[in-house]
Amino acid sequence: MRSQAFVVSLKQIAFIPASLLAIGLSSTAAFAQVNKLYNPIPLPGSYEVSDTLSEKDIPTGQGGFARDYMVTLKKGDNLAVDLSSESFDSIVTLLAPDGTTVAENDDGPDGSSNSLLFTRITEPGTYIVRVRSFGETGVGGFKLKVTRLQPVK
Incomplete structure (x- = not known):
């Protein structure tokens, strides 16, 4: 029982950083797109x-x-x-x-x-x-x- 709880907790911990990573990457991509549009x-x-x-x-x-x-x-x-x-x-x-x-x-x-x-x-x-x-x-x-x-x- 204890090992199952540990595995579930581990999956939750691994899921959160992956979500944050996806948000971070999409923000970076959006920033790069904006910079491409502005070219003095x-x-x-x-x-x-x-x-x-x-x-x-x-x-x-x-x-x-x-x-x-x-x-x-x-x-x-x-x-x-x-x-x-x-x-x-x-x-x-x-x-x-x-x-x-x-x-x-x-x-x-x-x-x-x-x-x-x-x-x-x-x-x-x-x-x-x-x-x-x-x-x-x-x-x-x-x-x-x-x-x-x-x-x-």
Whole structure:
């Protein structure tokens, strides 16, 4: 009788870890799937791109869409990020390697709906330049240029 109780207990113990293992594996697989879907585009060596924002890009939750570009920056870099579009009201955001917003601009200083931001990088790493449309203004072509500014001597 005692050996049967021991076998039953052993089966229950073995069953619980197997269940937890299955949950852990399915969570890991789901996480891997999500990571496959998010692939920021590396900015070319010229740090300039002409592209098109489309309905296949990242939905913003406000009716518009966003596209992300990766750029590796060094501590002390002074940047100008210029985003222009004839098709939509643009917003440009610079995100730090930890995902926090470094800087953001909606409308440029010329009164247009294009975006222009200036910032200084305080930590080295891979940053995200996010191009997005304001509200439901949508999709279309745009030009993005990231310029490393040189100090005046």
